Amino acid sequence: MKRLLCACLVTVGLCGIVFVQAQVQAPPPARVGLTTAQIEKPSRDSWPTYNGDYSGRRFSTLTSVNASNVKQLSLGWIYDLPAGGGGQVKGTPLLVDGVLYFTNPNHAYAVEARTGRELWHYAYPRSRGGIIIGNRGAAILGDTVYFVTTDCNLIALDIRTGTEKWAKEFCSLEMVYYGSVAPVVVKDKLIFGPSGDDLDQPAYLDARSPKDGELVWRWYVTPQKAGEAGLDSWPNLDMAKHGGGMTWQPITYDPELNLIYVTTGNPQPVVAYKNRPGANLFTASIVALNADTGKMVWYFQSSPNDTHDWDATQTAVVFDGTINGQPRKLIAQASRNGWFFVLDRITGKAIVSSEYIKTNWALGHEDSGSPIPNPAKRPQIAGALVTPNQGGATNWYPPSFSPQTGLFYVNATRAFSVWYIYDASDNPMGWGGTDRGGYSEQGQIKAIDYRTGQIKWSIPRYGGNAGLLTTAGNVLFGSAAGGIGAYNATTGEALWNARLGSGSVTNGIITYELDGRQYVIAAAGSRLVAFVLN
C-alpha cells in the first residue's frame, strides 16, 4: 500500500490506473472480510456491526483512553466527504481489517482507519427517488459490504474496491417506502426492514440471503390475514393491513436465545387516529422473533394506540443484570415517548416502566408495563399541548449501557408542542394531523439506573442529537457544543470537549484499537474525525 501511495504522489493523473492495477494484479490480502464468528465476538480492532456487537450496548472494553487521560486526546485525522456525497453522516461506521466502512443516502465509503485516507467511494448511480434523510450504515459479511438505497434496493459491494456486485429490491418505492436502515448479519442472513410513513402501508422485517438478497423470511409488524395475532387490537383487517409500524432501526440479537429484537414504528394513519381504535399491535413495540423462522415469540408495546408519531424504534439494548438479587437476562429501551422500560428478554415481561423525562400524555401504566395514553392528550382540532413533541424525548440516535456502572445513557429532550387534527373525517388517511411550534428545555444526557428507572444524574447536552458510547475506561462520549465531548461515566463530570469545525456530532461514535492505540471516531455533518492519544 505504501508503494501505491508513492505512485499516486508521482502522478495524480495516473493514480486511478495504478490503483486499479494494484487491485487487479496484487494477490488478495491474507485476511479480508468478516465471518459470523467475528461478528458475534468482536475483537478490539473491529466494530463489525451497527452497534459494535449484537447487544446494542455500545460499550467498548478498551481502556487506553480513560477518564484520567481523555482530556489528552488529540486529532488523528479528518476525512471530509466530497460535495454531493450524501450530506450529513448519521450512520455508524464499521471497522473491519483496518478499514472504516460507512454510508450516506445512496453513497458508501471505505476509509483507512489509521490515516483517514479514502480507499473507495461508491455513488449509487440509478436512484429513482426516496427520502434522503439519513442512512444508518452498512453490514459486512465475507468480502461483501451491504447497504440499502433510498429507492429500496439492497446493494452488495466488493469490500476491496467498492464495485457493485448486485442489487435487490426489498421494498416498493411506488408504494412510498424507502431505505435507510443498516442491515445486520445474523448467522447466514441479513436482517433489515424498510422505512417510510407517508402512505398507509404495512411494515415488515426481512431476513435475506447474503448471496443474492433473496427473501428467506418476512415478519409483518401488523396482522395481514384473518386469524393472525393482534388483529383484535384493530377495528378491522383492512386497517391492520395498512397499519404501518416501520422497522426504522437496526435490530439487536441474543445468540444464546436465538432471538432477534426488533423495535417497531408508529401506526398509520399517523396522527389522525379516528379510524384505528385499539392498541394497534404490534406497532410502537419491542418484539422478539425467532432468528431462524421470523416467528414472534413475545412483544411489549411501548406506546399503545400511538397518536403522536412516537415510534418505539429506539435501540432495545441487551444486557445481563441483577434484579432483587437474582441474575436476569434483560433488555431495555428509552423510548421516544419519554418512558424507560426494562424487560426480561426471555419472556418480554416488564420489570421497570417509568418516565425518564416528565411527560403529560400518560395516565400511569398497565400491569403489563405499557403506558396508558390520556385520551385528552391525543391531537385535537383546536390543539392539545403535549410533551414530548414530535421529535420525541429521544429518537434514532443510539443510547449506551455500561455494565461497569450499571447505567443506561440516553440523549433526552423535554419539549412541548401543540398537536392538531387536520383531517377530522371518520376515515383519515396518511398525515391527517401533526404538531406545531414548541419549546424545548435544555437537552440532557441522562444516566438511568436500570434496576429502578431512577435518573442517577442528568447533565446539559450542549451539542445536538448524536449517538452515545461508553468504555471500560469509565468514559462516556457524546456530542458537545460544536463538537464532541467526553464525560465521566460514573458521575457525568465533563472531562473534554473538542470543536470539530462542522458542527456537533451527528452520528454514532465508535472506538477501536489499532497498533496498540485507541481511536475515537465521530462524524459531524459531512466530516469524519478521528481522535487518538498521540
Added chain:
Amino acid sequence: MRTRLPLALTVGALIVLSVTIVHTQGRGGAQTTPAVPQITNRPPVDQAAHDRGRTLWAMHCVTCHGTQARGSETGPNIIRTRTVNFDRSAQQAGSVLGPYLKAGHSTQSGKASASFTDEEVVALANFLRQRVNDTMRGSALFTVGDIVVGDAKAGEAYFNGAGGCTACHTATTRSLAGIASRYSPVDLQQRMLFPSSGRGGGRGGAPNPNAVTMTISPALTGPRVGPVTTISGVLVEESDFYVTVRQTDGTIRVVRRAPGMKFTKTVPLQAHIDLLDRITDTQIHNLVAYLETMK
C-alpha cells in the same frame, strides 16, 4: 443494474473498465451520474385533466369508492392500492390504470371500463393522483381547523387571575391591544404558548428585549483584559467549559467556567415557559378565545 463483469474479460479490459468506475465513483462522481426519472411522494397533477377526471369519477366510480377514493359500504378504499400508486409513480399518468381498466372493472354507470378513452384514463389517473397526494405529509389540504372553541369570559378571568398574564401585560406595558388583528387564531395560540425569544441580536442589531442573558460573577479573565468582577450579556453559547456572551457594546466575551463562579441566567419569557406545565388545554382554548376579542 450494473452488469457483472464477464469472466472472459481480459485484465487490460478490466483495467479500462475499472478506471471508468473509479472516475465515475470518485470525487464529484455523483454529478456524472446520468439522470434517472424520479418518483416523488407528491407527483405533479395536471389540474385540467384532474377536473375532467372528477366529472368521470362522479359518473362512474363515486358510488363504490367514495368522493375521496377512500371507499364506501359498497366498495373498497383504493388510496393504498398498487394499481393507483404505481400509476401515481409512473412518468405517464394512466399508464398503469389504463391496462387495469381495459381488463374489465365494473362501473356504477354500467359503462364498460375498457371503453374509457386514453384521455379519460389520463383524467381519472390525475384525479386519483390528487386523492393520494392529499393524504401525504405537507398536503395543502392539511391546515388547522377552527381553534376558537373556548369561552372568552373564562379566558379573561384566567388572564387576569390564575394565568398571571397581567404581571407583564397591561394597557401600558406589553399591551396586547389589537393583537387579534395582527395574527391568525392559530398564530395567536402558538405565540401565546411559545413566544420566541428570537436571536440574541447580532452585532450592531437592535437589542432584543426577550433575549436570554447571562451574568457571570466573578468572571476571571486573562491579563490582557484585566480583572473583571462581573460580565453579563446576551447568551451566545454554553458549552461544558465555556460560556459566551455578547456584551451591550457588541463585543463577544468567552469565559471559562471555574469553581466559585456564579452563572445567573435571565429568561425574560420565563413566565410563558412556566405556564407550559400548568395550563390546561381548556384554559388554552379559553385564552385564545379571549385574545381573539382584542381586535
